[in-house]
Amino acid sequence: MSDGWRVERQGARATIWIDRPPKMNTITVAMRHELPQLFRDLEANDAVRVVVVRGAGGAAFSAGGDVSEFLAQAPADLEQWGDTLGAPERCRKPVIAAIDGHTLGAGLELALACDFRLATLRSEFAFPEIRLGMIPGSGGTQRAARLIGMTRAKLFMLTGQRISAARAEVWGLITQAVPNDALDGAVGELADELAERAPLALRTLKTVLNRGADASVEAALELERKAYAWLRSTHDYAEGVTAFLEKRPPQYRGR
Structure with a gap:
């Protein structure tokens, strides 16, 4: 370097x-x-x-x-x-x-x-x-x-x-x-x-915002829906919901 x-x-x-x-x-x-x-x-x-x-x-x-x-x-x-x-x-x-x-x-x-x-x-x-x-x-x-x-x-x-x-x-x-x-x-x-935020959600949201900005509204909304559905299957999402219900800070792992 x-x-x-x-x-x-x-x-x-x-x-x-x-x-x-x-x-x-x-x-x-x-x-x-x-x-x-x-x-x-x-x-x-x-x-x-x-x-x-x-x-x-x-x-x-x-x-x-x-x-x-x-x-x-x-x-x-x-x-x-x-x-x-x-x-x-x-x-x-x-x-x-x-x-x-x-x-x-x-x-x-x-x-x-x-x-x-x-x-x-x-x-x-x-x-x-x-x-x-x-x-x-x-x-x-x-x-x-x-x-x-x-x-x-x-x-x-x-x-x-x-x-x-x-x-x-x-x-x-x-x-x-x-x-x-x-x-x-x-x-x-x-x-x-x-x-402190969930790494998977951050990188997914950044991608949706950046790519959606140059796409049609229909394509951008489709990208948003697919990303939203995928995140619902992740450990970080389950941890975020569980931590909220248990009134404790979440421990995100990026998966």
């Missing part, structure tokens, strides 16, 4: 650090190719219930791709690497982006692929690609438009303007803006709450 990623474990939570503070946590080509495997490894680890992605150093979540590499990439390579930053969305476990500082370009695309985005009020967001004669190419155009609507997405991306965390929260680009000294607490509280 390159020097750009660092993984830490704390109980049921795994944190993937974007660890290039001197470079504003910009993401290199090598880092892009490593990210999907990082998520596959964490998904395969039953002890991990929640994944957090955050930037080291306090100045940036990630300022985007490493511009020094841009002109060295062939168009065919660029087309193939576009889905690497979608790894958090494909991960079946909940993924939280803990954002503090500049979140630009590919860094914002990575954050948008996460299930939750908690950001400090000093954070700023932008897709500056248009200023380089380019467009977002790792999911940014589609994920942003689905979150904030086409009108705001066009204003945001066609101008390359930066917006504050407060505005990003109002627009729906992020889940929550928090005081600058409250990020760790907010992320920890959400991660702990998610870790």
Whole structure:
């Protein structure tokens, strides 16, 4: 693994650090190719219930791709690497982006692929690609438009303007803006709450929501019904009901 990623474990939570503070946590080509495997490894680890992605150093979540590499990439390579930053969305476990500082370009695309985005009020967001004669190419155009609507997405991306965390929260680009000294607490509280939930139900619900969003209503409802029926046969469902009736905390096993 390159020097750009660092993984830490704390109980049921795994944190993937974007660890290039001197470079504003910009993401290199090598880092892009490593990210999907990082998520596959964490998904395969039953002890991990929640994944957090955050930037080291306090100045940036990630300022985007490493511009020094841009002109060295062939168009065919660029087309193939576009889905690497979608790894958090494909991960079946909940993924939280803990954002503090500049979140630009590919860094914002990575954050948008996460299930939750908690950001400090000093954070700023932008897709500056248009200023380089380019467009977002790792999911940014589609994920942003689905979150904030086409009108705001066009204003945001066609101008390359930066917006504050407060505005990003109002627009729906992020889940929550928090005081600058409250990020760790907010992320920890959400991660702990998610870790207490039934793993099978969490990953099933994430799949139903993500796939249903791009399906017809009829197809999405059918997916929901099948997922609901399947979960009724699991140990976790029986444990949840039994624990409720016995007035005790459930002990979920993910099966």
